[in-house]
Amino acid sequence: MNLILVTFIILLAFTSYYFGRKKALVIQSSQRLTALPKFYGYYLAAWCAAPALIIFALWSVFEPSIVKTFILQDYTDQNLTKNELQLIYTKVKALAAGTYTGNITNFLDESANKYIQLKGIANSAKVAIILAILIFSLSFAYRSVQKNDRMREPVEIFLKWVLFVASLGAVLVTIGIVFSLLFEAIRFFQAVKIFDFIFGTHWYPAKTFVRDGQPDPELMKDAFGAVPLFAGTFFIAFIAMCVAIPIGLLSGIYLSEYAGRGVRKYAKPIIEILAGIPTVVYGFFAALTVGPFVKEIGNAMGLEVSAESALAAGAVMGVMIIPFISSLSDDVITAVPQNLRDGSYAMGATKSETVKKVIFPAALPGIVGSILLAVSRAVGETMIVVMASGLAANLTMNPLESTSTITAQIVVILIGDQQFGDPKTQSAFALGISLFIVTLFLNVIALSVVKKYREKYE
Amino acid sequence: MSKIKAENLNVYYGSKQALFDVSIDIAEKEVTALIGPSGCGKSTFLRCLNRMNDVIEICRVEGSIKMDNLELNSRKLDVVRLRENVGMVFQKPNPFPKTIYENVAYGPTIHGIAQSKEEMDQIVEKSLKKAALWNEVKDRLDEIGTGLSGGQQQRLCIARAISVSPEVILMDEPCSALDPIATAQIEELIDDLKKEVTIVIVTHSMSQAARVSQKTGFFHLGKLIEFGPTDKIFKNPDNQQTQDYITGRFG
Numbered sequence: 075m076n077l078i079l080v081t082f083i084i085l086l087a088f089t090s091y092y093f094g095r096k097k098a099l100v101i102q103s104s105q106r107l108t109a110l111p112k113f114y115g116y117y118l119a120a121w122c123a124a125p126a127l128i129i130f131a132l133w134s135v136f137e138p139s140i141v142k143t144f145i146l147q148d149y150t151d152q153n154l155t156k157n158e159l160q161l162i163y164t165k166v167k168a169l170a171a172g173t174y175t176g177n178i179t180n181f182l183d184e185s186a187n188k189y190i191q192l193k194g195i196a197n198s199a200k201v202a203i204i205l206a207i208l209i210f211s212l213s214f215a216y217r218s219v220q221k222n223d224r225m226r227e228p229v230e231i232f233l234k235w236v237l238f239v240a241s242l243g244a245v246l247v248t249i250g251i252v253f254s255l256l257f258e259a260i261r262f263f264q265a266v267k268i269f270d271f272i273f274g275t276h277w278y279p280a281k282t283f284v285r286d287g288q289p290d291p292e293l294m295k296d297a298f299g300a301v302p303l304f305a306g307t308f309f310i311a312f313i314a315m316c317v318a319i320p321i322g323l324l325s326g327i328y329l330s331e332y333a334g335r336g337v338r339k340y341a342k343p344i345i346e347i348l349a350g351i352p353t354v355v356y357g358f359f360a361a362l363t364v365g366p367f368v369k370e371i372g373n374a375m376g377l378e379v380s381a382e383s384a385l386a387a388g389a390v391m392g393v394m395i396i397p398f399i400s401s402l403s404d405d406v407i408t409a410v411p412q413n414l415r416d417g418s419y420a421m422g423a424t425k426s427e428t429v430k431k432v433i434f435p436a437a438l439p440g441i442v443g444s445i446l447l448a449v450s451r452a453v454g455e456t457m458i459v460v461m462a463s464g465l466a467a468n469l470t471m472n473p474l475e476s477t478s479t480i481t482a483q484i485v486v487i488l489i490g491d492q493q494f495g496d497p498k499t500q501s502a503f504a505l506g507i508s509l510f511i512v513t514l515f516l517n518v519i520a521l522s523v524v525k526k527y528r529e530k531y532e
Numbered sequence: 533m534s535k536i537k538a539e540n541l542n543v544y545y546g547s548k549q550a551l552f553d554v555s556i557d558i559a560e561k562e563v564t565a566l567i568g569p570s571g572c573g574k575s576t577f578l579r580c581l582n583r584m585n586d587v588i589e590i591c592r593v594e595g596s597i598k599m600d601n602l603e604l605n606s607r608k609l610d611v612v613r614l615r616e617n618v619g620m621v622f623q624k625p626n627p628f629p630k631t632i633y634e635n636v637a638y639g640p641t642i643h644g645i646a647q648s649k650e651e652m653d654q655i656v657e658k659s660l661k662k663a664a665l666w667n668e669v670k671d672r673l674d675e676i677g678t679g680l681s682g683g684q685q686q687r688l689c690i691a692r693a694i695s696v697s698p699e700v701i702l703m704d705e706p707c708s709a710l711d712p713i714a715t716a717q718i719e720e721l722i723d724d725l726k727k728e729v730t731i732v733i734v735t736h737s738m739s740q741a742a743r744v745s746q747k748t749g750f751f752h753l754g755k756l757i758e759f760g761p762t763d764k765i766f767k768n769p770d771n772q773q774t775q776d777y778i779t780g781r782f783g
Contacts, residue, residue: 335589413626419587420622421639421692422615431638436629 094118121215258503274299317392322399360462387463406440446520565745619693625685627677663691683714
């Protein structure tokens with residue numbers, strides 16, 4: 075029903091666009107138009123679609139809760155808790171849809187009938203109201219088309235509002251996410267001291283699990299120390315950058331300065347393919363190929379290497395990040411003005427001297443920016459770590475041991491059984507917001523570094 | 533005395549020929565101006581003299597250019613040495629995004645000319661003085677070269693070019709991005725420099741060519757139409773096309 079209604083509105087909008095344009099051509103024969111004919115079409119289409127769709131959206135948002143209030147009115151005298159009421163309502167809905175399998179009481183049956191009835195009324199009312207609005211707004215718009223009112227401004231204003239709503243949506247969603255993280259994290263910090271979280275060196279949330287009642291506060295104190303996770307995160311990111319920065323940067327320089335057109339044409343897309351490989355694929359590549367390989371080599375040298383090592387995860391993550399750095403630095407190096415190169419060559423500098431002394435410094439802000447972007451990416455990477463570096467949060471600086479990161483722990487916490495009010499679950503939000511703060515911090519630094527160098531070099 | 537002698541020079545960009553059989557004899561310690569309408573090949577010719585065309589992949593140079601009997605258009609030529617001897621100043625000032633000092637010290641560093649910090653300081657000071665920039669920047673040598681005004685930047689580029697004491701300086705429309713005052717300063721500078729170096733300057737301004745040069749060559753459609761003493765070219769050219777161009781009838 076809803077689908078038909080929306081389709082109808084959209085089709086009508088299209089029709090009114092063509093109608094409006096045609097009308098404009100008719101007006102043109104007798105008087106000067108206030109805008110191009112297509113604006114008349116846009117004007118009609120906007121007046122047709124916008125009010126109807128807005129009312130439709132509002133209706134769809136509020137209808138369920140209004141129906142729910144009507145249904146649950148009959149139960150107010152039974153002194154039920156909120157959860158029980160919710161359960162009843164779910165049952166009523168299931169019964170109405172014919173998917174209910176439990177005991178059907180008279181009371182439930184009555185409610186279900188009422189529900190069906192209410193839904194029917196709501197639906198017809200919705201259709202009626204929307205049709206009324208369509209007729210009203212279309213006739214209003216048509217009258218002003220007929221009067222040959224100014225068409226350009228209203229259309230521009232309408233478009234401005236469409237864009238505004240879109241960006242408002244994006245901003246609101248972001249704020250919503252941050253706040254939901256924040257509130258859950260605050261609840262977590264009511265159970266676990268923030269000091270214990272930031273400075274504790276043991277991460278073992280599973281031991282706080284108790285079947286009933288509250289967990290022992292002493293246990294809580296020692297289970298949520300995030301230091302091993304932060305250490306692991308930065309350690310693995312560090313290994314990744316050790317792989318990605320030299321290879322990425324050097325290949326970027328090669329591609330932009332040395333490679334002939336033929337090489338560049340094929341090499342660049344091939345490197346960029348690396349960026350298109352899903353991280354899960356990197357993950358099992360790390361876990362099944364690189365991990366055992368590192369272990370074998372280590373064992374051959376007489377070292378003790380665990381099958382899941384920070385080295386394997388970090389190295390593969392580095393490979394994943396190479397295209398970021400190489401592609402971005404290639405772009406910024408190519409953007410260095412040719413006249414700087416000419417100036418250097420004309421002084422008798424060789425290619426490598428020119429790259430080292432002129433091009434690299436000139437491109438540095440962009441390169442630093444791309445590296446910091448890549449660090450953010452490495453810090454936020456999840457799948458490779460989950461699959462290749464294990465889930466035990468060891469506090470270690472040995473790349474051959476298994477270690478874990480913030481993102482991997484969030485995965486561990488939120489898969490499988492969980493209770494929402496549990497500190498273990500809420501700790502995921504605390505980790506999430508700390509990760510968010512870290513990457514935000516990195517990005518801010520990246521931007522300010524870029525800005526500083528830009529002032530210096532331009 | 534002849535410094536540079538080009539014979540039957542042909543230059544191609546891909547399949548398009550940019551220079552046709554250009555033969556020219558550039559005298560030592562004189563200013564030679566190259567004039568002509570846009571796209572006539574005068575910049576292309578200039579860039580042959582320090583092999584800057586090497587940078588352009590599709591460019592091909594045929595013929596002979598001799599500088600003091602050294603064949604420049606040869607695969608065996610040491611381009612780094614050549615460019616140490618033949619400096620270049622470009623149309624748009626292009627100081628490096630480095631300090632003023634580093635800009636001037638760039639060439640001497642690359643060619644290992646200065647043995648000590650003191651010597652380098654001297655070279656930088658001498659070059660900036662010769663470029664008539666020293667008094668304006670002596671207190672801020674560690675500021676970024678790109679922060680100077682356009683005319684100062686161009687003089688900085690000239691200082692950079694003369695820092696390695698080249699025998700020849702090529703100038704590719706060095707004043708086209710500058711205001712009249714800065715232009716006058718540069719022209720004065722060119723006049724000073726010609727006591728020590730051979731200068732080849734490409735310019736769109738005929739009055740500039742008349743003011744600064746001793747010899748003038750007129751290029752048109754990739755051919756050197758006429759070459760001779762500046763006075764003669766401007767007052768009494770042999771060729772009708774030169775006459776038309778000088779008097780502003782085309783170009």
